[in-house]
Amino acid sequence: MIPKLMQSLVLPVAKTQASRRQFMLGALAAGGGVAVGYHILASSPAAASETAADANKAAAFTPYLTIDGDGRVMVLSSQFEMGQGSYNGLATLVAEELDADWSSIDVQGVAGNVKAYGNVAFGGAIQGTGGSTSMVTSWERYRKAGAAARAMLVAAAASEWGVQPAEITVENGVLAHPSGKTAGFGAFAAKAAAMPVPADVKLKQPADWKLIGNAKLKRFDSARKTNGTEQYTIDVKLPGMLTAVMIHPPMFGAKVKSFDAAAARAVKRVVDVVETPRGIAVVAEHMWAAIKGREAVKVVWDETAAEKRGTPELMAMYRDLAGKAPKAVARKDGDPDAGFAAAAKVIEATFEFPYLAHSAMEPLNAVARRNDDGTLEIWGGHQFPDVYQMLAGQIVGITPDKVQLHVMKTGGSFGRRAVFDGDVVVESVYVAKAIGFRAPVKVQWTREDDMRAGRYRPSYVHTLKAGIDGDGKLVAWSNHIVGQSIMAKTMFEGAIQNGVDPTSVEGANNLPYAIPNQAVGLTTTDVGVPVLWWRSVGSTHTAFAAETFIDEVAEAAGRDPIEYRLSMLDPQSRHAVVLKLAAEKAEWTKPLPKGRFRGVSVAESFGSVVAQIAEVSTDDSGGIKVERVVAAVDCGLAVNPDQVRAQVEGGIGFGLGAILGEEITLTSGKVDQGNFDTYTPLRIDAMPVVEVHILASANPPSGIGEPGVPPIGPAVANAIYKALGKRIRAMPFAKTLNA
Structure with a gap:
């Protein structure tokens, strides 16, 4: 959803919007080496008259990679590195097409040229990292930059050696000819800068990839992150x-x-x-x-002008609004009222979600x-x-x-x-x-500054209603969402259409299940607490409400939760495929040992679909521990499979901590929490064993930094219900489990 809404943004700094429809390659001499970039030309009417030369000159052409005289390859990243591994992904794309030595690769972030670095998933109007779009925006242009640089190095070597370019091979940063001539990239970096830029470049076929999709490839920056030499803003000294x-x-x-x-x-x-x-x-x-x-x-x-209300007053207002008609309609299929009237059984539930802090390790x-x-x-x-x-x-x-x-x-x-x-x-x-x-x-900022000065995942209340017929078929569904808008009163307000902020309803207004009559409504509240997108944004609450309620409906219908979901999905759909894969790997139909219980959920966010099956245990006192999570992931082509697994594992830990014990509360307008003694992310001893199974795909990469978060909450909640007979309706779980 974020990539779509970002396309509505127009900034004064962006003269034109970029598009992936046209491109040209350029090179500059760079300190005795070569700098290569894949330059996206504007496709707006205002820019249509620009010639390639004019566009290049106006943009002060910025490269995507440089190769110095020592053969070091520096990838210039349009994407921001915050631990999710975007730098590693871009390095992989470039090194694959360049046939570089992986140990010679480094990456640095760059900014200041929206024409060159505009996020194509955002329409090219702005450079930004978000919505799990790093590989989406980089997939084509960084590979082409690597391929162009390779072609120019080959051309330089062919000219020097007096041979045909086609006779030269490139592997691990070394150019070689059958005559025995060999040289590293550094030897021809300067001469390559003077070579004509290829009018078009041929990218490798998947069968020839050595790095892309390589499950054994480790991150290029792992050493310095573990030995403490990596530099962050907190380390800057001038x-x-x-x-x-x-x-x-x-x-x-x-x-x-x-x-x-x-x-x-x-x-x-x-x-x-x-x-x-x-x-x-x-x-x-x-x-x-x-x-x-x-x-x-x-x-x-x-x-x-301060917001003086506390959590009790705000939640009371939210509950009251949730019991009334929605102010806006995000989705309406069929005739929900008629569907409920004809239903043999109607189930209702209300879910409450608190404000959440981002609580990143570096304030x-x-x-x-x-x-x-x-x-x-x-x-x-x-x-x-x-x-x-x-x-x-x-x-x-x-x-x-x-x-x-x-x-x-x-x-x-x-x-x-x-x-x-x-x-x-x-x-x-x-x-x-x-x-x-x-x-x-x-x-x-200190940790307390970070915790108390905003911004938060908004607080929400959902009221859901489902109707089933005599055969247990789901015939009617409604969801009324009450909460703040992230986009209102910001430069992104144009994304709000007909009173609907897409970040409030994503994951709810695009349910994959075949339900003939369904409605999703939204009531946006006016509260002075500053809010912002939080890892997986709207799906952090919509997936929980929908996937736990689906389990409740399945029970009312007397059906197995997975079988019931599959009955409402196209068997070939991504949701069905990952759901079946998770069930197979978790051995869903196999009985569990005494004291162990399973729960399931599936959710789509940021172009990827993730199914998770959580296994929990209970003790004699009624305590719960999440023992194991099996995840099946369809994120398109996995550029770095090891990184995909890490992101899903991290997303599960991140989401699990949030649903078990995290919440930001206010008393008379003041935030109560200040540090990790009162705001409690997941502790390491509570992290379950996680298995990640990546679906093989030939589709371009989709998001992975966020999609692992939404399914964990409902999967665990559904398992807890089987264990304790308690439906989790209010977050965090401690409110229900300790009641």
Whole structure:
């Protein structure tokens, strides 16, 4: 859903929208080597008159890879690396077509050229990483860049050796000729830069792949991530750099009325205390001094416009709204009212979902520095770089092209750094500006800042209703969803159509089951708590509600849960195939030992379909432990199978922690949780054994960073019902299990 809604976005920084319909290849000399890029030309009417040369000149052609004189291959990634492995995927695509030595590959993030780096899954209008689209947007252009670079190296070698290009072979970064001549990429990198760029390039056939789809290929960056040498924004150190911590309003929507910083300025190493539009910043020579200074600041807040309601009041309002008619209709098939009236049995249920924090391991941070020439540099986790360039430029009064972004690797995001207003990125610019740009400034949030200053997965209430006939067939279905809009009042508001925010209903308005009469309604609430997409977005709640309710309907019909689902699916559909594969691998029909119980779910998100079967155990006190999860995945072609498994495993752990014990609650408008003592992600001893089975596919890659999350909650809930006879209707599970 995210790729579709992003296509509605138009940014001032994007002169034209890019398309994959046309392309050209270009090369530049790069420090004695070659730089190659696959340049996407605009297909908008405004750009139709541009010649290839004009477009190339106007875009200041940016390459997708470089090869230096030592034969090192640097892949320039349009996608942001936050632990999900997008850099590794892009490296695989390039190295495969280039026939590079895997040990010679490295990757760095780049930004600042929407024509070259616009995400094609988003329509090309914006560079961004999200919606599990990294391989979708990279699949074609990065392979073509690798193939072009290979052809140019071969041409350079053929010219030097006086042989035909077709006689040269390339393997593991070495060019060879039957005469015995051999050379590494570095030997011909400079000469290759002068070679004509191929008008067209031939990509390898799958049968010739050595890296793509190789289950034994390990990530190129594993060593430095395990030995601590990998660099993140938190590691950035610049000459003279100062560190700032923020004092954010304790209530969302509150503003600074006045503050007294005299005691803070007296703290050793505190340099300044300044007010910004996002709160008060305490600037110091190091983090500890900044924190101690912050403790000494006295602030009076203007809470006139603040959100003062707490979780009990908000949920009471949500429940009330859920019992009324929806304000908007997201889907309506057939005649649901007539279907319910004719049903032999009607089942109803209400589900409640709390706010959730992203809780990435590296709290938010960014570094800003203004240079003598007036340009601005920002180091950070730039998930939406074009947006941040635009916002930073507006603060300083410069054009976006004068804002240079250093795209840093980041210790997790789960959607948190894909923000509409720049968040910590603009904070770093505001603080640097407030102190007159006299030094670079790193704004570093603490865990408590990250937990209490927003943004959250919205809270929701679902009311579901199902009707079955005398044979147990599902003949009517309705789902009324109540919750906040992620897109409202943002630059993405254009994605809301007829009152429906697609991120609120995805996973609910596209159920795969053949139900003749169904309706999905939405009531969007106006609440002052800031919300944002959270790993797998709408499907985090819609899949749970739908897949646990389907189990309840199957029980009312006297049917096996898997058999009942399959009866409503095309046998050849992706959902049916992965469901049958999961059932086979989990030995669904085989009896379990005493005290063990299974549950199933299947969900589609971000172009991929995942089925999961969870196995839980009980103890004498009624305690539950998730012992095993079997997942079957159809994510199109798996570029890196080992990475696909890792993402599904991680998604299961991420989602399991959320449904078992995580929630953000508010008391009188203030967030109650602050750190991992009160907000409890999954502990390692609670992680189940996970088996991931990847469906073989010839289709292009689809999403994998998020689709592993939605099925785990309902699969476990369905297993718990078999174990304890308790239906889980309110998240987290602890509310039901400890009741």
